[in-house]
Amino acid sequence: MADKLKKKSAKNGSQATLITRIVVFGILGVLLILALLDFRKKQGAQTSATKIREHLAAKERTSEDMLKSELTALLTGSPAVSSISPSSVAALGLAAAAERLDWKGPFRTYTIFVGYGAGENPPVEVIEGPGEPADE
Numbered sequence: 504m505a506d507k508l509k510k511k512s513a514k515n516g517s518q519a520t521l522i523t524r525i526v527v528f529g530i531l532g533v534l535l536i537l538a539l540l541d542f543r544k545k546q547g548a549q550t551s552a553t554k555i556r557e558h559l560a561a562k563e564r565t566s567e568d569m570l571k572s573e574l575t576a577l578l579t580g581s582p583a584v585s586s587i588s589p590s591s592v593a594a595l596g597l598a599a600a601a602e603r604l605d606w607k608g609p610f611r612t613y614t615i616f617v618g619y620g621a622g623e624n625p626p627v628e629v630i631e632g633p634g635e636p637a638d639e
Contacts, residue, residue, distance in 0.1 A: 541608035545633070547580030548606040548613035552632045554579070555617075559627060568626035571619055582606050582615075592616045594631040604632075 554577040555569075562569040582604040589601040598618025606613040615632030619625035 537609045541610045544580065544606040544608035545611070545613050548582070548604075548615060548633045550579040551577060551582070551604070552615050552630065555615075555627070555630050559630065568620075570624050570626055572624050574617065574627060578604070580606055587616070589618055592618075592631060595629055598628045600625060 555574065558573065558577055559569050583606075585603050585605070587601050587603045589595045589598040592601065595601050595616060595618035599621040600619045602617050602619070604615040604617065613633050615630060617627060618629040618631075620628050
């Protein structure tokens, strides 16, 4: 009789251990997926900022302006775009217009601010955001 109780108790204990392991691994799996999604958004913002800076530098070397229409081709991912007041971000200086590009991850939002000159297809004046170069 005692042997039957020990076996039944051991069986219940192993089922509880199995359920606990499944729950723990499930939670870890969800956290891993969320972390990967956040990393993807961060990489999108940093890659876009780097591409824009490189394109802007190349245009400056040839004394040309980088236009707003050229900017969308350089964006990685699909950021949320919103118009903002240039005076709300000190780094945008005397830009005539400005936009905020947001890559929203599950944990953080990665933002790039772009300042424009005047006009219908204005030149890009300044960029502020993730992946700032060390020499600035």
